[in-house]
Amino acid sequence: MSMILFAYVVRVTDGLPLSASSDFEYSRELQECKKQLKIVSKMLGQFPGRGTVKSNQLHIHFTSSQGIAYMTICCSYYPTTMAFCFLEELGMEFVSTFEVAKIHVVSRPYAFLEFDSVIQKIKWHYNYSNRPSLKISVTNIQRELKLTPPRQVNVDDIVVPNGTPNGHLHLQSNSAPSYRLEPASVVGILSVILNIMCGALNLIRGVHLIEHNFQCYLYLFYVSARIIKAAGALILICICNSYLFGLRNFWQIFFHIGVASLSTHQILARKLTERLHDCGV
Incomplete structure:
Protein backbone atom coordinates (compact mmCIF):
# COMPACT_ATOMS: atom_id res chain seq x y z
CA MET A 1 0.00 0.00 0.00
CA ASN A 174 -11.48 22.44 -8.83
CA SER A 175 -11.24 18.96 -10.18
CA ALA A 176 -7.96 17.15 -10.87
CA PRO A 177 -5.75 18.80 -13.49
CA SER A 178 -6.56 18.14 -17.11
CA TYR A 179 -3.60 17.83 -19.42
CA ARG A 180 -3.29 17.64 -23.15
CA LEU A 181 -0.44 17.30 -25.59
CA GLU A 182 0.61 19.96 -28.04
CA PRO A 183 -0.81 19.58 -31.58
CA ALA A 184 0.75 16.74 -33.52
CA SER A 185 3.47 17.75 -35.95
CA VAL A 186 3.80 16.53 -39.54
CA VAL A 187 6.86 14.47 -38.59
CA GLY A 188 4.94 13.07 -35.62
CA ILE A 189 2.05 11.97 -37.82
CA LEU A 190 4.57 10.40 -40.21
CA SER A 191 6.09 8.46 -37.29
CA VAL A 192 2.63 7.13 -36.39
CA ILE A 193 2.01 6.02 -39.99
CA LEU A 194 5.40 4.29 -40.14
CA ASN A 195 4.68 2.56 -36.83
CA ILE A 196 1.40 1.28 -38.23
CA MET A 197 3.31 -0.04 -41.26
CA CYS A 198 5.82 -1.77 -38.97
CA GLY A 199 2.96 -3.23 -36.97
CA ALA A 200 1.33 -4.55 -40.14
CA LEU A 201 4.61 -6.19 -41.12
CA ASN A 202 4.69 -7.91 -37.74
CA LEU A 203 1.17 -9.33 -37.62
CA ILE A 204 2.55 -12.82 -37.10
CA ARG A 205 4.82 -11.62 -34.28
CA GLY A 206 2.52 -10.42 -31.52
CA VAL A 207 5.24 -8.84 -29.36
CA HIS A 208 6.54 -6.63 -32.18
CA LEU A 209 3.00 -5.60 -33.11
CA ILE A 210 2.38 -4.54 -29.49
CA GLU A 211 5.66 -2.61 -29.37
CA HIS A 212 4.82 -0.38 -32.32
CA ASN A 213 1.21 0.07 -31.23
CA PHE A 214 2.49 1.15 -27.81
CA GLN A 215 4.71 3.77 -29.41
CA CYS A 216 1.69 5.14 -31.29
CA TYR A 217 -0.22 5.28 -28.01
CA LEU A 218 2.60 7.13 -26.23
CA TYR A 219 2.70 9.74 -28.98
CA LEU A 220 -1.05 10.27 -29.23
CA PHE A 221 -2.01 10.26 -25.55
CA TYR A 222 -0.61 11.57 -22.28
CA VAL A 223 0.55 8.95 -19.79
CA SER A 224 2.59 9.34 -16.64
CA ALA A 225 6.34 8.61 -16.76
CA ARG A 226 6.36 9.09 -20.55
CA ILE A 227 10.15 9.40 -20.74
CA ILE A 228 10.77 6.10 -18.97
CA LYS A 229 8.13 4.25 -20.97
CA ALA A 230 9.30 5.68 -24.31
CA ALA A 231 12.91 4.73 -23.58
CA GLY A 232 11.84 1.26 -22.45
CA ALA A 233 9.84 0.69 -25.65
CA LEU A 234 12.82 1.73 -27.82
CA ILE A 235 15.21 -0.57 -25.94
CA LEU A 236 12.77 -3.48 -26.21
CA ILE A 237 12.36 -2.95 -29.98
CA CYS A 238 16.14 -2.88 -30.44
CA ILE A 239 16.60 -6.07 -28.43
CA CYS A 240 13.77 -7.91 -30.22
CA ASN A 241 15.10 -6.92 -33.65
CA SER A 242 18.58 -8.12 -32.73
CA TYR A 243 17.11 -11.60 -32.26
CA LEU A 244 15.71 -11.46 -35.81
CA PHE A 245 19.09 -10.85 -37.40
CA GLY A 246 18.93 -14.16 -39.27
CA LEU A 247 15.34 -13.83 -40.43
CA ARG A 248 15.70 -10.22 -41.60
CA ASN A 249 18.45 -8.53 -43.54
CA PHE A 250 20.33 -5.46 -42.34
CA TRP A 251 18.06 -2.94 -44.12
CA GLN A 252 14.87 -4.43 -42.70
CA ILE A 253 16.24 -4.27 -39.16
CA PHE A 254 17.59 -0.76 -39.79
CA PHE A 255 14.13 0.34 -40.99
CA HIS A 256 12.33 -0.97 -37.88
CA ILE A 257 14.88 0.49 -35.44
CA GLY A 258 14.94 3.75 -37.39
CA VAL A 259 11.16 4.08 -37.17
CA ALA A 260 11.29 3.29 -33.44
CA SER A 261 14.01 5.92 -32.90
CA LEU A 262 12.05 8.54 -34.84
CA SER A 263 8.91 7.77 -32.85
CA THR A 264 10.79 7.98 -29.55
CA HIS A 265 12.17 11.38 -30.53
CA GLN A 266 8.69 12.61 -31.43
CA ILE A 267 7.20 11.28 -28.18
CA LEU A 268 9.81 13.15 -26.12
CA ALA A 269 9.57 16.28 -28.28
CA ARG A 270 5.80 16.58 -27.96
CA LYS A 271 5.31 18.73 -24.88
CA LEU A 272 2.42 18.85 -22.45
CA THR A 273 0.14 21.82 -22.04
CA GLU A 274 -2.52 22.32 -19.41
CA ARG A 275 -6.04 23.43 -20.25
CA LEU A 276 -6.35 26.93 -18.93
CA HIS A 277 -9.87 26.40 -17.63
CA ASP A 278 -8.71 23.77 -15.17
CA CYS A 279 -5.45 24.29 -13.34
CA GLY A 280 -6.45 22.59 -10.07
CA VAL A 281 -4.91 19.55 -8.47
Whole structure:
Protein backbone atom coordinates (compact mmCIF):
# COMPACT_ATOMS: atom_id res chain seq x y z
CA MET A 1 0.00 0.00 0.00
CA SER A 2 1.35 3.44 -0.91
CA MET A 3 2.21 5.66 2.03
CA ILE A 4 3.30 8.72 0.04
CA LEU A 5 0.16 9.51 -1.93
CA PHE A 6 0.80 12.82 -3.65
CA ALA A 7 3.66 15.24 -4.32
CA TYR A 8 3.50 18.88 -5.33
CA VAL A 9 6.12 21.49 -6.29
CA VAL A 10 5.14 25.14 -6.01
CA ARG A 11 6.71 28.60 -6.15
CA VAL A 12 6.60 30.25 -2.74
CA THR A 13 6.20 33.87 -3.83
CA ASP A 14 2.87 33.44 -5.62
CA GLY A 15 1.83 29.82 -5.07
CA LEU A 16 2.24 28.97 -8.78
CA PRO A 17 2.20 25.17 -9.20
CA LEU A 18 5.33 24.02 -11.02
CA SER A 19 4.89 20.25 -11.06
CA ALA A 20 2.88 17.48 -9.41
CA SER A 21 2.53 13.74 -9.42
CA SER A 22 -0.07 12.61 -11.95
CA ASP A 23 -1.40 9.60 -10.07
CA PHE A 24 -4.93 10.74 -9.30
CA GLU A 25 -6.77 9.18 -6.39
CA TYR A 26 -10.48 9.54 -5.84
CA SER A 27 -10.98 8.86 -2.16
CA ARG A 28 -12.91 11.58 -0.41
CA GLU A 29 -10.24 12.05 2.28
CA LEU A 30 -7.46 12.54 -0.27
CA GLN A 31 -9.47 14.98 -2.36
CA GLU A 32 -10.21 17.07 0.74
CA CYS A 33 -6.56 16.93 1.73
CA LYS A 34 -5.53 18.12 -1.74
CA LYS A 35 -7.79 21.14 -1.32
CA GLN A 36 -6.10 21.93 1.99
CA LEU A 37 -2.68 21.48 0.38
CA LYS A 38 -3.62 23.91 -2.36
CA ILE A 39 -4.63 26.52 0.20
CA VAL A 40 -1.43 26.05 2.19
CA SER A 41 0.61 26.41 -1.02
CA LYS A 42 -0.75 29.96 -1.37
CA MET A 43 0.16 30.80 2.24
CA LEU A 44 3.72 29.46 2.35
CA GLY A 45 5.18 32.92 2.82
CA GLN A 46 3.58 32.94 6.30
CA PHE A 47 5.26 29.71 7.39
CA PRO A 48 8.89 28.75 8.13
CA GLY A 49 10.93 26.37 6.01
CA ARG A 50 9.25 23.21 7.29
CA GLY A 51 5.71 22.51 8.36
CA THR A 52 3.08 19.83 8.88
CA VAL A 53 -0.71 19.85 8.66
CA LYS A 54 -2.16 16.87 10.52
CA SER A 55 -5.57 15.28 10.15
CA ASN A 56 -6.98 11.93 11.23
CA GLN A 57 -5.88 9.82 8.27
CA LEU A 58 -3.62 11.99 6.12
CA HIS A 59 -0.84 14.47 6.84
CA ILE A 60 0.56 17.27 4.68
CA HIS A 61 4.29 17.93 4.99
CA PHE A 62 6.10 20.78 3.27
CA THR A 63 9.56 22.27 3.06
CA SER A 64 10.87 25.24 1.11
CA SER A 65 14.26 26.33 -0.20
CA GLN A 66 15.42 28.96 -2.71
CA GLY A 67 11.85 30.20 -3.11
CA ILE A 68 10.53 26.76 -4.08
CA ALA A 69 8.35 24.58 -1.86
CA TYR A 70 8.00 20.81 -1.98
CA MET A 71 4.82 19.35 -0.53
CA THR A 72 3.49 15.85 0.00
CA ILE A 73 0.42 14.06 1.31
CA CYS A 74 1.20 10.96 3.35
CA CYS A 75 -0.70 8.45 5.42
CA SER A 76 -0.82 9.54 9.07
CA TYR A 77 1.25 6.54 10.19
CA TYR A 78 4.12 7.29 7.79
CA PRO A 79 7.18 8.48 9.79
CA THR A 80 7.67 12.25 9.68
CA THR A 81 11.42 11.82 9.25
CA MET A 82 10.91 9.72 6.13
CA ALA A 83 8.42 12.22 4.72
CA PHE A 84 10.96 15.04 5.02
CA CYS A 85 13.69 12.81 3.61
CA PHE A 86 11.43 12.34 0.58
CA LEU A 87 10.91 16.10 0.25
CA GLU A 88 14.65 16.80 0.59
CA GLU A 89 15.46 14.34 -2.18
CA LEU A 90 12.66 15.76 -4.32
CA GLY A 91 14.13 19.24 -3.89
CA MET A 92 17.66 18.10 -4.75
CA GLU A 93 16.46 16.45 -7.95
CA PHE A 94 14.29 19.42 -8.97
CA VAL A 95 16.97 22.12 -8.66
CA SER A 96 19.53 19.86 -10.33
CA THR A 97 17.17 19.28 -13.27
CA PHE A 98 15.97 22.85 -13.87
CA GLU A 99 17.68 26.22 -13.60
CA VAL A 100 16.51 28.14 -10.54
CA ALA A 101 16.50 31.40 -12.52
CA LYS A 102 14.12 29.89 -15.05
CA ILE A 103 11.87 28.55 -12.33
CA HIS A 104 11.30 32.03 -10.94
CA VAL A 105 10.29 33.60 -14.26
CA VAL A 106 7.83 31.04 -15.64
CA SER A 107 4.20 32.14 -15.69
CA ARG A 108 2.41 29.02 -16.95
CA PRO A 109 1.11 26.56 -14.33
CA TYR A 110 2.81 23.15 -14.34
CA ALA A 111 5.60 24.38 -16.62
CA PHE A 112 7.79 21.52 -15.38
CA LEU A 113 5.25 18.73 -15.51
CA GLU A 114 7.78 16.38 -17.11
CA PHE A 115 9.37 16.19 -13.66
CA ASP A 116 6.51 13.78 -12.86
CA SER A 117 8.66 10.87 -14.05
CA VAL A 118 11.28 11.73 -11.40
CA ILE A 119 8.59 12.12 -8.74
CA GLN A 120 7.21 8.68 -9.59
CA LYS A 121 10.67 7.11 -9.31
CA ILE A 122 11.38 8.68 -5.91
CA LYS A 123 7.87 7.87 -4.64
CA TRP A 124 8.29 4.23 -5.61
CA HIS A 125 11.64 4.10 -3.82
CA TYR A 126 10.17 5.44 -0.57
CA ASN A 127 6.88 3.54 -0.76
CA TYR A 128 8.31 0.12 -1.49
CA SER A 129 11.85 0.09 -0.12
CA ASN A 130 11.01 2.44 2.79
CA ARG A 131 14.47 3.96 2.89
CA PRO A 132 16.07 7.00 1.25
CA SER A 133 18.86 6.88 -1.28
CA LEU A 134 22.47 7.47 -0.33
CA LYS A 135 22.00 11.17 -1.14
CA ILE A 136 19.90 11.66 1.97
CA SER A 137 21.04 11.02 5.54
CA VAL A 138 18.19 10.00 7.81
CA THR A 139 20.35 10.85 10.82
CA ASN A 140 20.91 14.40 9.58
CA ILE A 141 17.19 14.92 8.95
CA GLN A 142 16.34 13.57 12.41
CA ARG A 143 18.86 15.95 13.97
CA GLU A 144 17.49 18.91 12.02
CA LEU A 145 13.89 18.08 12.99
CA LYS A 146 14.88 17.90 16.66
CA LEU A 147 16.69 21.24 16.53
CA THR A 148 13.99 22.99 14.49
CA PRO A 149 10.75 20.97 14.60
CA PRO A 150 8.37 21.54 11.68
CA ARG A 151 5.67 24.12 12.28
CA GLN A 152 2.45 22.38 13.29
CA VAL A 153 -0.34 24.02 11.28
CA ASN A 154 -3.84 23.57 12.63
CA VAL A 155 -6.45 22.57 10.06
CA ASP A 156 -8.85 25.06 11.64
CA ASP A 157 -6.40 27.84 10.83
CA ILE A 158 -6.55 26.92 7.16
CA VAL A 159 -10.22 26.32 6.44
CA VAL A 160 -12.92 28.08 8.39
CA PRO A 161 -16.65 27.22 8.13
CA ASN A 162 -17.38 29.80 5.40
CA GLY A 163 -14.67 28.28 3.20
CA THR A 164 -12.34 31.29 3.50
CA PRO A 165 -8.88 30.51 4.88
CA ASN A 166 -7.72 33.24 7.30
CA GLY A 167 -10.60 35.39 6.04
CA HIS A 168 -8.95 36.49 2.82
CA LEU A 169 -7.91 33.54 0.64
CA HIS A 170 -10.79 31.79 -1.10
CA LEU A 171 -10.72 28.10 -1.94
CA GLN A 172 -11.96 27.31 -5.39
CA SER A 173 -13.40 23.86 -5.90
CA ASN A 174 -11.48 22.44 -8.83
CA SER A 175 -11.24 18.96 -10.18
CA ALA A 176 -7.96 17.15 -10.87
CA PRO A 177 -5.75 18.80 -13.49
CA SER A 178 -6.56 18.14 -17.11
CA TYR A 179 -3.60 17.83 -19.42
CA ARG A 180 -3.29 17.64 -23.15
CA LEU A 181 -0.44 17.30 -25.59
CA GLU A 182 0.61 19.96 -28.04
CA PRO A 183 -0.81 19.58 -31.58
CA ALA A 184 0.75 16.74 -33.52
CA SER A 185 3.47 17.75 -35.95
CA VAL A 186 3.80 16.53 -39.54
CA VAL A 187 6.86 14.47 -38.59
CA GLY A 188 4.94 13.07 -35.62
CA ILE A 189 2.05 11.97 -37.82
CA LEU A 190 4.57 10.40 -40.21
CA SER A 191 6.09 8.46 -37.29
CA VAL A 192 2.63 7.13 -36.39
CA ILE A 193 2.01 6.02 -39.99
CA LEU A 194 5.40 4.29 -40.14
CA ASN A 195 4.68 2.56 -36.83
CA ILE A 196 1.40 1.28 -38.23
CA MET A 197 3.31 -0.04 -41.26
CA CYS A 198 5.82 -1.77 -38.97
CA GLY A 199 2.96 -3.23 -36.97
CA ALA A 200 1.33 -4.55 -40.14
CA LEU A 201 4.61 -6.19 -41.12
CA ASN A 202 4.69 -7.91 -37.74
CA LEU A 203 1.17 -9.33 -37.62
CA ILE A 204 2.55 -12.82 -37.10
CA ARG A 205 4.82 -11.62 -34.28
CA GLY A 206 2.52 -10.42 -31.52
CA VAL A 207 5.24 -8.84 -29.36
CA HIS A 208 6.54 -6.63 -32.18
CA LEU A 209 3.00 -5.60 -33.11
CA ILE A 210 2.38 -4.54 -29.49
CA GLU A 211 5.66 -2.61 -29.37
CA HIS A 212 4.82 -0.38 -32.32
CA ASN A 213 1.21 0.07 -31.23
CA PHE A 214 2.49 1.15 -27.81
CA GLN A 215 4.71 3.77 -29.41
CA CYS A 216 1.69 5.14 -31.29
CA TYR A 217 -0.22 5.28 -28.01
CA LEU A 218 2.60 7.13 -26.23
CA TYR A 219 2.70 9.74 -28.98
CA LEU A 220 -1.05 10.27 -29.23
CA PHE A 221 -2.01 10.26 -25.55
CA TYR A 222 -0.61 11.57 -22.28
CA VAL A 223 0.55 8.95 -19.79
CA SER A 224 2.59 9.34 -16.64
CA ALA A 225 6.34 8.61 -16.76
CA ARG A 226 6.36 9.09 -20.55
CA ILE A 227 10.15 9.40 -20.74
CA ILE A 228 10.77 6.10 -18.97
CA LYS A 229 8.13 4.25 -20.97
CA ALA A 230 9.30 5.68 -24.31
CA ALA A 231 12.91 4.73 -23.58
CA GLY A 232 11.84 1.26 -22.45
CA ALA A 233 9.84 0.69 -25.65
CA LEU A 234 12.82 1.73 -27.82
CA ILE A 235 15.21 -0.57 -25.94
CA LEU A 236 12.77 -3.48 -26.21
CA ILE A 237 12.36 -2.95 -29.98
CA CYS A 238 16.14 -2.88 -30.44
CA ILE A 239 16.60 -6.07 -28.43
CA CYS A 240 13.77 -7.91 -30.22
CA ASN A 241 15.10 -6.92 -33.65
CA SER A 242 18.58 -8.12 -32.73
CA TYR A 243 17.11 -11.60 -32.26
CA LEU A 244 15.71 -11.46 -35.81
CA PHE A 245 19.09 -10.85 -37.40
CA GLY A 246 18.93 -14.16 -39.27
CA LEU A 247 15.34 -13.83 -40.43
CA ARG A 248 15.70 -10.22 -41.60
CA ASN A 249 18.45 -8.53 -43.54
CA PHE A 250 20.33 -5.46 -42.34
CA TRP A 251 18.06 -2.94 -44.12
CA GLN A 252 14.87 -4.43 -42.70
CA ILE A 253 16.24 -4.27 -39.16
CA PHE A 254 17.59 -0.76 -39.79
CA PHE A 255 14.13 0.34 -40.99
CA HIS A 256 12.33 -0.97 -37.88
CA ILE A 257 14.88 0.49 -35.44
CA GLY A 258 14.94 3.75 -37.39
CA VAL A 259 11.16 4.08 -37.17
CA ALA A 260 11.29 3.29 -33.44
CA SER A 261 14.01 5.92 -32.90
CA LEU A 262 12.05 8.54 -34.84
CA SER A 263 8.91 7.77 -32.85
CA THR A 264 10.79 7.98 -29.55
CA HIS A 265 12.17 11.38 -30.53
CA GLN A 266 8.69 12.61 -31.43
CA ILE A 267 7.20 11.28 -28.18
CA LEU A 268 9.81 13.15 -26.12
CA ALA A 269 9.57 16.28 -28.28
CA ARG A 270 5.80 16.58 -27.96
CA LYS A 271 5.31 18.73 -24.88
CA LEU A 272 2.42 18.85 -22.45
CA THR A 273 0.14 21.82 -22.04
CA GLU A 274 -2.52 22.32 -19.41
CA ARG A 275 -6.04 23.43 -20.25
CA LEU A 276 -6.35 26.93 -18.93
CA HIS A 277 -9.87 26.40 -17.63
CA ASP A 278 -8.71 23.77 -15.17
CA CYS A 279 -5.45 24.29 -13.34
CA GLY A 280 -6.45 22.59 -10.07
CA VAL A 281 -4.91 19.55 -8.47
